[in-house]
Amino acid sequence: MPSSVPSSLNGWWSDYKSEIGFLGFSYAVDACQSPETLNSEFKNIRTQFNGRYVRLYGACDQNGFYDDVIDAAWNAGLGVHALIWFGFDGDDMWMTRRDSLFSTLHNNPKAKFVTRAVQFGSEPLFDHVLPPDELAAQVTAAKQSLSSLSIPVTVSDMAYGYQSNGGAQSVLDAVDFVDLHMLPFFSTTATTAFDSWVFVQNDLDWINSHVNGKKIILSENGWPSMQSGSTRSSSPTAVADVQQEQAYFDLLDSKCQELKSNPGGGVAWFAHLYSEEQGAGYGILDNGQLKFPFSPKTSC
Template sequence: MPASRTAHRPLWLALLVAHLAALAGLLALVWAQIRPVAMYDLHLAEGEKLKCVSYAPYHLPGQTPFDKKAHVSREQISADLAALSKITECVRLYSIDQGLDQVVDVAREAGLKVLLGAWIGFDRKKNAIELERAIALANANPDIVRALIVGNEVLLRRERSEDEMRALIREAKSRTTVPVTYADVWEFWTKHDSLASEVDFVTVHILPFWEDEPVDIEHALAHVARIHARVGTHFAGKAILIGETGWPSEGRQREASKPSRVNQARYIREFVHQAHARGWNYNLIEALDQPWKRRLEGTVGGYWGMLEARTLKPKFPLAGPVSERAGVLPPVVGAGVGALLGLLLAATSRGTTALRTTALAAAGATTGLIAVLHWEHARIAYRDALEWTVLGGVALLAALLPAVLARWNGEALPAGEEAWARLRARQRPSSAQMLGLLRAVLMFAAAIAALLLFADSRYRDFPTLLYLTPALVFGVVGWWQGKGGRAENIFAWVMLISVIGRWLPEPSNPQAIGWLAAGLALSVPLLAARPRQHEQR
């Protein structure tokens, strides 16, 4: 016969402690995010603005440069540049396709200058057409076009050779009256330094976040100064333009480099102050958030902008303290609603105890808080209907765990195969069987997520919030309820190996540590538990 609920007091106590600890930790994190952080106040001189910012107009829903039929309207460009003209004196373009050739005329109306870019890629025919149009546009507007940038990170992407780029730069220089340059990350400029003799000035990208050894925000400006000095020495006699520098506000932490609104504000403020004090010429990446870049670079790729996509609102002020979050109301409401639902579920269960009721309320509160935090993350990270469907489905299953726990008597969980067989036979599953099936499904999803993150981590977020509720529930239940089936054990081994393998290269990364903890909680109890004891009939 199933054991009574009162016989499982240690289990419910452990569930209560685990959820209260997680709830306290998450609320402390949320509270820390609303704390204003003091930083350098950037006070530009009267009429002084940022020297230049990268501009791409693809910030409205559905817009992407990968859409060959896309054409940006003049009205949108006018609205964008009107907002940018308040903070900068120049915009940098990377291409003049899809309506971007209109930017030069609109920039004149907005009082802006332009660093005109000609996109160079794999397609030689398209390269020739792009360069021809860019040269003509530069020659027709020398009062607006500060320089022509022939290609962006072409050598980094290995889409053209150094000799091919030399030929394209020479052609541009021979046919235009404006200065000509080429833009690439600083390491590739020093590797291909013969190109320096072909350009009027060297345009290097210095992005502390994307360095092979990511740089902490505390040392980011010192790193930029060191690289600028190194490049200046290497190309003595040539002017240097920092063609890209900036910091992301959202996304995956890379070792010591943490994306955040606070860190972005700090970097921009301190960099601009240092650049103006030292007389550096620079271009910030970027003007507006670019949601489409999440397809290329994950969440972090879409959030380098100084202005928000769609609304064009500044993401942070140039003076005064900055906080990561405006308030705590949504997470607190989520926790409160979750706790109330947990209490209602406990109240409608037979033979419940005070300890079990408290544990279910804590589980509900934690789940509600996690659901709100995950929703906030999903809105900035999920890229298409497939991700919303699959990952949203996983989130929904995780949110159902407290409801299934409330109907569970504490008996051993069956293997996922057993629970699935009962469903296929159209037999009504017990609460233990439902919990076992949920464990199998969520372990499968978590194992796939862990494996993908282990194999290809550069642009993937740590999915800790998605699997935190399952980790809290099954991390406790697993110690009391024996081993899972063969499938769950395979998933557990994949999970264990993958989370450890992901953590080892960046052991001090808090996001990697959080994912490690969730992965261990999901996998270790299953692998370490005693063999299941069969109940007597």
């Protein structure tokens, strides 16, 4: 990062075509991490893993928290995919989170130089939080609000979330790019991570056929290392262990050229999640230590 905040975004962000392979981590913020923790872990994402972004997951409603995220990302040289979290309670708290985030984006001078995108999520279509046309209207309004900051807006959901809402074409038309959840472990026919490419390809094919060449990023993306509670597959043949978690990311690496050739500048991906403390079964780190060797490709 420069020593002072630039006066313009011209030439600031890389082209989507250069953003392929591993982008960084989904990073759960329910713990409202301290500035010290954010600085330490964001720098680790940048230096140990060559991460370029963090994709926020969950919500911290503590006043000023996103300012802390911005400072930590700036210090680490990372971009942020911010999130308007709907949660699972069916309340209207997401509106307060939206307004708070937009206020910070407009008032923090570093915000537009750190915030690569704003997402509505997680899985609002699958959870039927809003009808598709209402969600599309929220995306359009957000794009208008953030237009002076040149921050793209998207929705973080599964292909099935769209499919279960008649395709939700109004949402796909509204988003600037596609944040696609890729969790093949939950397929009714899941077996092992190594054999999950057909599922990945089918979802990509469906999305590609409905978005007219928009960029696709796999946002909530991974294979769990254990089955329990929310990480239990509906397939009796699905295998969950550390080897499978590693094998899924190895699979994406092995398909780097195929993902790179996808329309819209190629498919890039996040790993879900940074640590076990943020979501048991999905973390790459556990008590600060790698669960398995992890140095994914950032180009090919």
